[in-house]
Amino acid sequence: MSDRYIRQRTLNTFGDAAQDKLQQASVLVIGAGGLGVPALQYLNAMGVGRLGIVDADTVDLSNLHRQPIYTENDLGKFKAEVIGNFLKAQNSETEKVIYKTFLQPTNALELISEYDLVLDASDNFGTRYLVNDSCVILNKPFIYGGLFGFEGQVSVFNYRGGPTYRCLYPEMPDRVIADCNTHGVLGVVPGIIGNLQAMEVVKILTGIGEVLSGKLLLVDTLSMQTHKMNIAAIRENLELKSLTKEQYMVPCSSMKGLDPEALEAAAGEFFLLDVRSKDEFSAYHIPGSRNIPLDELGDRKGEIPVDRPVCLICQQAIRTKPAAAVLEDHGVALYELTGGLRNYLEFIKGVRIPDTQ
Structure with missing residues (x-):
């Protein structure tokens, strides 16, 4: 030994x-x-x-x-x-x-x-x-x-x-x-x-x-x-025999940042939620992401899964804050793409996009 x-x-x-x-x-x-x-x-x-x-x-x-x-x-x-x-x-x-x-x-x-x-x-x-x-x-x-x-x-x-x-x-x-x-x-x-x-x-x-x-x-x-x-x-x-349908995942309310490199490495682990407008999403978006505009998010929370963390995406990480407030009671761990889609495209793809939110 x-x-x-x-x-x-x-x-x-x-x-x-x-x-x-x-x-x-x-x-x-x-x-x-x-x-x-x-x-x-x-x-x-x-x-x-x-x-x-x-x-x-x-x-x-x-x-x-x-x-x-x-x-x-x-x-x-x-x-x-x-x-x-x-x-x-x-x-x-x-x-x-x-x-x-x-x-x-x-x-x-x-x-x-x-x-x-x-x-x-x-x-x-x-x-x-x-x-x-x-x-x-x-x-x-x-x-x-x-x-x-x-x-x-x-x-x-x-x-x-x-x-x-x-x-x-x-x-x-x-x-x-x-x-x-x-x-x-x-x-x-x-x-x-x-x-x-x-x-x-x-x-x-x-x-x-x-x-x-x-x-x-x-x-x-x-x-x-x-x-x-x-x-x-x-x-x-x-005497429990199976996991119930109780919502287990109650995360800390503060949203955490996820930098572009980390997101690229583990995108499959997250539900990617793009809260920009439909037109912005159509122009460019991360493959595999889902678009629910911020002004529709409150009525469409049921479309967001609760079995994996959610990464919120907007152009410059501005609209992600009110989006997180809307999802506060949804019971999922919330992340935001640090610096928004603009930072992601510049860092990962070497592409610049306009200076909007």
């Missing part, structure tokens, strides 16, 4: 047997952001045999204060690809599987079924409920982490008949509560909580220690006080 793990193997309560269990295990991490970055770093370094990474987001400048794997040179790049390359350089002995997609009702069961457990590092309630329900159906435990300013929460759900996430939070909150951009977070806090999640993964996989099942760990980093709250299992929450 590699000397890479010798400091772990020499622990009396860990040893070769536990290290072998890590190397034979597989973990799916949903999200490569504030919680996913520290968890992935340590799980990979410690020798978890196979790590799956699910994320279709790109690196934004506002990510860098709490996601220190990424640098300014990574802005606009897909997080899953950047962190995948980092993990390969960090430990060549583990397998990394990159899923450059969002977790959706159409792919959740298939993805999760291939792993021993799930570490939920998502940043919205819709994905978290989807993770929970999928894990219940597949009888897979998942490690939960939540952030609230200077505070964090950690627990393990669906572990050996223990409570599920719905036993703690039965129903999805409304959009005001679910808005992850209004709370803010201190950069170091996700690192603390993400590492606590990683520790729960290690305990489950190796059998050491006491797993946080049936308990919610509350961490106040300003006072460094912790508290454990008991969670009772509600039997009916363990």
